[in-house]
Amino acid sequence: MGGIGFRRWLLGGAAGVLLAAVLGSTALAGSPEGMRLYVFTSHYLGPFPKAALQTGAGSEPITIPVAFFVIKHPKGNVMFDTGVNDKIIKDPNYWGVLFNVYHPDQKPDLAIKAQLQKIGMTTSDINYVVLGHMHLDHAGNVGLFPKATVVFQTDEIRAAFWPPPGAASSYIASDFAMLRAPIGASLPNAQKVIQLNGDLDLFGDGSVYVHRAVGHTPGSEMLVVRLPHTGTVVLTSDACYLKENLDKDILPSIGLVYSPSDMLEGYAWIKRVRDSEKGDVIFAHDPDTFKAHKHAPEYYD
Numbered sequence: 407m408g409g410i411g412f413r414r415w416l417l418g419g420a421a422g423v424l425l426a427a428v429l430g431s432t433a434l435a436g437s438p439e440g441m442r443l444y445v446f447t448s449h450y451l452g453p454f455p456k457a458a459l460q461t462g463a464g465s466e467p468i469t470i471p472v473a474f475f476v477i478k479h480p481k482g483n484v485m486f487d488t489g490v491n492d493k494i495i496k497d498p499n500y501w502g503v504l505f506n507v508y509h510p511d512q513k514p515d516l517a518i519k520a521q522l523q524k525i526g527m528t529t530s531d532i533n534y535v536v537l538g539h540m541h542l543d544h545a546g547n548v549g550l551f552p553k554a555t556v557v558f559q560t561d562e563i564r565a566a567f568w569p570p571p572g573a574a575s576s577y578i579a580s581d582f583a584m585l586r587a588p589i590g591a592s593l594p595n596a597q598k599v600i601q602l603n604g605d606l607d608l609f610g611d612g613s614v615y616v617h618r619a620v621g622h623t624p625g626s627e628m629l630v631v632r633l634p635h636t637g638t639v640v641l642t643s644d645a646c647y648l649k650e651n652l653d654k655d656i657l658p659s660i661g662l663v664y665s666p667s668d669m670l671e672g673y674a675w676i677k678r679v680r681d682s683e684k685g686d687v688i689f690a691h692d693p694d695t696f697k698a699h700k701h702a703p704e705y706y707d
């Protein structure tokens with residue numbers, strides 16, 4: 407009796423291990439009821455030449471959203487990316503020369519606090535901020551969340567404070583200087599951080615999964631959200647700019663690629679997750695796919 411039970415356990419265990427090996431990080435989630443995904447945009451950018459985001463696109467102009475996301479989960483509220491620093495509303499000089507390259511709009515109703523109000527939240531309701539990377543249109547407002555735990559890759563914060571040659575203009579150190587407080591410090595106001603060298607299953611149930619995806623920058627990361635009803639959604643940040651780039655394996659202009667081969671591997675990873683889990687993909691900057699999705703206060707659950 408005990409032997410059979412043990413054998414069953416052993417077989418079940420072996421099958422479980424096998425299943426886990428096959429599925430890898432995509433093990434089916436125990437996504438809890440009550441989860442929600444909200445889609446927002448920070449200050450739109452453009453018009454500027456589409457060729458910046460897609461090699462060979464020519465001088466055709468493009469205007470793009472700057473998507474950021476809030477995920478409600480019973481164990482905490484998560485923000486993925488934080489948009490363009492709201493200082494831009496009153497101070498175009500905050501972006502220096504890039505203001506006249508990307509033309510961020512300056513609408514006050516796109517400020518983070520105004521937008522969180524739409525879903526009944528304030529910045530202090532956000533428990534985790536995950537940064538896809540630290541460029542000026544993604545880490546811009548991370549300083550609005552001093553009580554949150556900020557999740558990023560070690561390689562990204564190194565690059566952000568000491569950018570590789572040619573990559574300096576997209577990082578504004580004052581956006582994220584507060585992250586440089588000593589890790590684990592007992593300072594009462596030290597920002598809590600989780601500094602990664604790889605992936606992280608944030609709540610241990612597979613429903614909010616951070617995936618390291620070097621390519622666009624030295625420490626980019628994507629977020630996979632597995633919702634109980636909608637299913638899997640991959641949030642790319644800038645690991646891929648446009649759906650057409652993904653479909654046709656087109657890279658952006660070289661100034662926006664730290665490692666071309668790694669960026670293409672990132673595309674392949676997005677497609678693997680999308681196809682194996684019949685999931686959806688939301689890019690930070692694709693105007694058409696952004697338009698096709700529901701925006702806060704509507705949500706996915």
Ligand SMILES: [Zn+2]
Pocket residue numbers: 541543544644690691
């Ligand atoms: Zn971006």
